[in-house]
Structure formats: C-alpha cells, structure tokens
Amino acid sequence: MSVLADLLSTVFERRYRGAAEPDRQNRSIEALCRDLLGSSGEVSGMALSRLILDRYAGMDDAGKLAFFQFLTQDMGVDPEAVRDTLDAFETTPDRNTYRAFMTAAEPPRQELARRLNQVPGATAQLVAMRSDLLRLARDNPGLSIVDLDLKHLFASWFNRGFLVLRPINWTSSADVLEKIIAYEAVHAIDSWDDLRRRLQPTDRRCFGFFHPAMPDEPLIFVEVALSHGVPGAIHDVLSEDREAIAPDAADTAVFYSISNCQSGLAGISFGNSLIKQVVADLSQELPNLKTFVTLSPIPGLTRWLSERDKTMPEDDDARRQITAHYLLNGKRDKGGPYDPVARFHLGNGASVHAIHAGADLSPNGQKQSGGVMVNYLYDLRQISQNHERFAASGEIAASSEVTALASAAAKTTE
Template identity: 35%
Template sequence: MTRNYSAKSLAVLLRARMHPDPLPSPAPPPQPSPPPHTDPDTAASVRHWLHASASAAFPDPATLDRFSDGYRSLDHGGRREVLRSLATEYDVPRARVRDLMRQYMSLASAAAAAGGDEAEAGAEEGKEGAAALLYRMEQGLRDALQPRYSGFLEAMNAQPGGLKLLAVLRADLLALLGEENVPALRALDSYLKEKLVTWLSPAALALHQITWDDPASLLEKIVAYEAVHPIRNLIDLKRRLGVGRRCFGYFHPAIPGEPLIFIEVALLKDMASSIQEVLWDVPPTPESEATCALFYSISSTQTFATLSPIPGFMQWLLAKLASQIKLAETESQESNSLGGVSSAFKEPVLLPIEEKMIRDAHEQADGKQAIELLDDLLKSSQWVKSDKISAALKSPLMRLCARYLAREKKRGKVLDAVANFHLQNGAMIERINWMADQSEKGIQQSGGIMVNYLYRLEHIEEYAQSYSSTGVVHSSPSLSQYLEPTNT
C-alpha cells in the first residue's frame, strides 16, 4: 500500500482520535467543560445582551452573537443565573393578559346585549363592528399569551450557529430542572422543547453522501462519533468511504458541517452473517456484482449530558448503615435464644475486601465492625482530608452510590429525586465521578460523588417509556462495573 498521504490524509491522521487494537468500548465524545470561574463583568454583560435581545421587537444579530459567545464562556453558576433570568423576567406578561381579558369580557357582554335588539337602527352594522373588534382583541390575547422570550428564541434560531446554542441552552436547562423543578423553568423547557422539535424536523434535514474528498473537519467527526463499530485507523476510515461502501449523513442547514446522524452502507454479493465479513471484506465486492446493500452502522452525533448532584445518597447510606448496625447488635444480644439464626433483614453492605481496606486505613478501630467504622467516618466528614482513608472509601462509596442510583426504588421509581427526574425524561446513567464536588455540601450529600446523565436523542422516547412503565433504569457499562462487583 502506498505511503504517499495527501495533505488531507495527514490532517485527518493528526487530528482524528483513532482506536488501537483491540477495539475498546465506544465512548461518547468529551463534553467541553466551562471555565471554573466566571468574571462578574462577563456575567453582567451576558445579562445585558440577553435583555437587549429579549426586549427588542427585532433583536440585533450582533447582540445575539455577543450573547452566544458570552453564554458559552460562563461557568456552571453563571449559566444557571441566565436561565433563571430568561425564565422569570421574560415570561408571559400576565398583567397585560389580565387587562386584555377584562376588556374582552366587557366587550363580549356589550356585543351580546346589543345583538338582542334587532329593531334598533344600524343594529347589523353595530354587530359587524363589534365582531371585528372581538376578533382583533382575540388576536391581541393570543399575542400577549406568548412568553416574551419567544422572540429571542426565534431570533437566535435564525442566527448562524444559533440552533446549536439553543441545544446547549436546553441541556443546561435540563440539568437545572433536576435541582430546581419550578414552574417558570418547566414552562421555558416545555416551550423550547416544542420549538426544537419543529426546528429540527426531519423535513429540514438534507442527506449528503460523505466521501474522502469532504473536509478533514467532517471526516474527523465521523471517526470521533462512530458509536457502533469504532474506526481503528486511517486505512479503516478510507475503506469505509471507498469502493463498495457508502456513508451518508443527515445535515441541518443551521448547523453546517455537523452531521446529526450518519449511516454506513456496504455493497455485498449476499447478506452478511457477521460483521467481520463487512469490516474486513478484502478485496471489496465489485460494485457491479453487488446485490445487497447492508446498513451496518447508524450513529447519532448529538448527545446531551449533565453533571448532576446526588442529594439523597448519603442520607440513604447512613440510614442503611444504622439499620444494619442495629440488627447486628440485636443478633449479638439474642444469639443464644435465637440459636444463631440470622435476621432476614441483615445484608452485607460491604464486601470482604472493602471491610479489610477500611480497617487497615482506620488507625483506631477499637474492635468495631467495618460498617461501624464507615458510619463514624462518614458522619465526621473529616475523612476527605486523609488520602489514605479516601482511597479506602472510594470503592465502597462508588459501588453503593451506583446501587442507590440504579437499584434502590420505591413504587417502581428510583429513590433519588434528581435521578428520577432525568430518567423519566429519557436519560441514561452514563457514569459516576469520584470527588467531583468537594464542597462541604457535596461531601455531606453525596460523599463528593456526582453523576453524568446522558440524553441520546435516538433513545430518549424509548428510555422514558420503559422507565415510566416498568421502572427499567438504563445505564452504561461504566456503571455496570459497580453494580456487578466481584467478591474477590
């Protein structure tokens, strides 16, 4: 095979994220992290640009661009302040709606009274005039019932790159709703969701065949987003775009160069019985002899993820430890009368290896059981200051946190309120993150652990339905390693 790579080939080779042998489990593309701190001047500027855009009948495109750039630069807290402001300060103008409703009811009553007197001169003309005025007032009511942020969202959608910004904004809004499920935020989310469904309608998508001659930036996305059969190297990529192969992408005109979905097709003599036949068909079937078009990979490139708190985890865990400690004490006291029979409610909260790690890390065990030592450590909140103790607690806390999120339920729904919100909206539990929130509140609520909920557009409806109807919690292999631990 020739080694004379073109400039495009080298660009893809240098920029693309390749997968070495053996093939790893596919992972979603990394989400960009906002900066750790927002400059107060930047936050104030973003709110100013929001006000200027949301208050104008025809928002200035330059101001919308400034808002978009400024919003992306905000940190976690700054973005949430903007969302709260958008939802509350630019909501439906209810005072104006009430005034229009009073005027409308008064006019409707007068029109009804006038309409009853057919003998009065000019009655017909009066009825027509009143009806026309009612129609105008009804139109005014419809306009007034629109939230004031509607014009801002419409204008942002019309901006180059604005639709993608709105998708980012809704992802942030979903994360905020998981913590602050208030009516104004729900109304904003419902309105934005309805608009996105319209703006991202399949009728607006364009199908484009992706070839080796497309820009390197597009080919890089194909490598990065291939979620079914990862692309291993440059040669593999070129094969999938070469003879006997087709790759098609769905593009939205408002997000140029960004395939929302792409489909890979193999032209074969017969229907394949294994993926090896498709990926390593060397030499490829001559296209003139092909009788079967096999669709072997469909990948969605757009995902939304949150980094969310787990506010109920530590409360649940401490209650679990307290009940097990109490059961152990009761068994010890009544062992003679019970003849050594164990309580049906007792369960091994810790694995044997975890018990050993906790005892080894605790300098003053005083003959206590491992769950008692764990209970003491978690109540003090000082364990985070010791690297040795933190290392010992990581395994049991991550495992128990995964269990709490995915398996502990009441009436078929998970116990954690934030998890329940995201799962019923179609998310999956992607992964849990150790020491992601080291604030005092984060340690007290969840031992510093945070969770990524992932919204895969192609599965949102399916996951929401299965969770609502059967309580199925969808999670990634990353979480399964904690849900199915070994006893070694």
C-alpha cells in the first residue's frame, strides 16, 4: 500500500517553482483576473495565474478582503443572462441552448479558480485562499456566496477517487511527521517522544488521506491502537508505561483520534471514507481483529447542560446516565444530534457502544465533558443499515446498555 501510494503521488506531484516574473504593466489583481479569463494560450494563462497567486500571497487581510469583495461583486452570474438562456432552452431544448444556459449559470469566479489551478502547486494555495475566505466571512457574510463556488469545486477536486491512503509511521518524512504534531486536534502531541509512542510500536497504526497535488500535506489522519478488548480511558491508550502487544494478538482496533488538517477544506467530508477504508485494510492485514471502535471525546456535553441550567453530576453512574441521554436525545435546533462527534460517527453508520466516566483526565476533557468518553462501534454487518436509518429518520443505533442508561436519566433531565 505504501509503495503504491508513493508511486501515485510521484506520478501526479507538481511543484510550484519560484515566483512569477514581475508584471511590467503594473496591473491590479482585478485586471490580472480579467485578463486571465480572456486569455486563450496555455503559456500566457500560466504566467497570469502565477502573477495572481503571488500577488494574493503578499496581501494583508485588507487586501484579501478587497479581493474577495471583487470576486463577490464582479465575478458572479448575470441574472438576466441566466433567465434569457433558460427561456431559450425551454423554447428550443437542444445542445446549443443548453450549453448557453450552462455558461450563463456558472459564475466566472469558478472558471477563474480552475485557471489558477493550472499552475504547479496552486491547489494548496487555493485551499489556503479558502481558509482566508472562511475566516474573513465571519465578519463579512456577503462573501459566503464565493465560498459556495469554491466548495463546489473542491468537492470535485478532492473526491474519494483522487485521494491516496498512506500509512504514516516513524519512518515517514520529517515534514509529514511535523505536520502530524501540528494538526493533531484531539489529544495534543507534546513532543517527538510522544509522537514516537503513537507511531513506532507494532501495536500502533496511523493512516492519512493525501491528494496527489498536495503530496506532503495530509488532509485527514486517524490514529489507531490495537488492543485486547475495548478500552475505557484514553490514558490507558497513551500511557508511557503501557506494554505493547503483538499485532496478531490483538482482537480490537481502536480509533482514538481523527484530525482534519486543512481548514480550507472545511465541509468536504473525508472521515467517512477514511474510517471505512482503514477498517477494510486492517481486516485484511490482521484477520484476528473482530471489533472496531472509537474512543471519542464528547465536546458538546457540558455546553448542552449549561444551556439547560444543569451541571455535570458528581457521581460516575449519574454522569454515564446523563451522557447517554445526551447522545441519544440531545438535538440541535435544526435537527440531528447536538454533539458534532456523534453526528460524524452516527452518520457513518456507527452505533453508541459504551460510555466511560473518568476516561479523559486532561483539562480539555474535563471542560468538554467532565472527563466522560464514548465508544462508537463500527460493526461491518450493521454499518449500512445504521447509516440508512439515521439518514432517513434520525434513528440512533445504540447498545442495550447505553439505551438503559439513557432511560434511567430521561425522567430527571427534561
């Protein structure tokens, strides 16, 4: 798998080589964008693209905001042209009228992004550009229509067919390992020794999705512990003093950390495919593995309680009960589970398997959930059925133990 992944990355890898030649006409970035859309030659188009990307990279937030406002106001669709071409297609539905409608209905900024992407290394720069856009749009909601266009393009550019699953281990490049430390979003990696404990032992695995146009940038990665049975505390998984086991002696694979790495790809889903692919690969590599579970944080629990003027109980049994009630019954105003991690795993077809009090002693774990963690079970026989029921009616699959805990709490929480 590693050899194939590296081969694919090598075949498709493109590097951004140096800065563009200065623009002798001293055009504004807006003029450069218009010229790029009007260019027909590949060489001139690449030169313009490099000028635009270099110009953007040198901007401060005020300049970037002005650029995004230009894309919003001057690079959108012409409603009148859309109406006229749609009328023509309805009157004469043929190839030519449909093509005219498609052209009118696509905002020029989408074609601009495609042309910018012809430059080697531009994909990563456009992802970073969207990260800037999302950040600036918090105070400038009108920019959100530009984000819809970029998200539409990225959903195609980063679909599963283009992604490469690569194992990440202690022999991976230092560049990739440094990014794993930086991007870890669930359980912080404090040092290189901490990273070694997660990657080097034979009962540890890490896998990431990479895109051939960004071969040194993980898009998402998952850390896996091979174990005897289902763990109930993260300190048991990450302990410096734990004894490693032989991989063929393990019966359980535990997904204990999943981290998205690129803020500019927010809303582009990778986790579903990643977990299912890793389950399939580990099942083939280690047929002794019978159970696939997470050991997951519950980031919305204390906030949900606070919104209802409630506090986390002191008693561990009561904590498990209130957590079970939250996971099975706590909903957002717009529907679906309140907890974002629950939405992710339940949407993937997992079930709520077990709840553990005192499972996360870290300050963040205490703040988010009073130290409570949850196992989501990925049962290969039930994933599709669980997913369909959750998508169709919001039905949440859960073990009898968790269901009983939620029932015990229901009378005192509402």
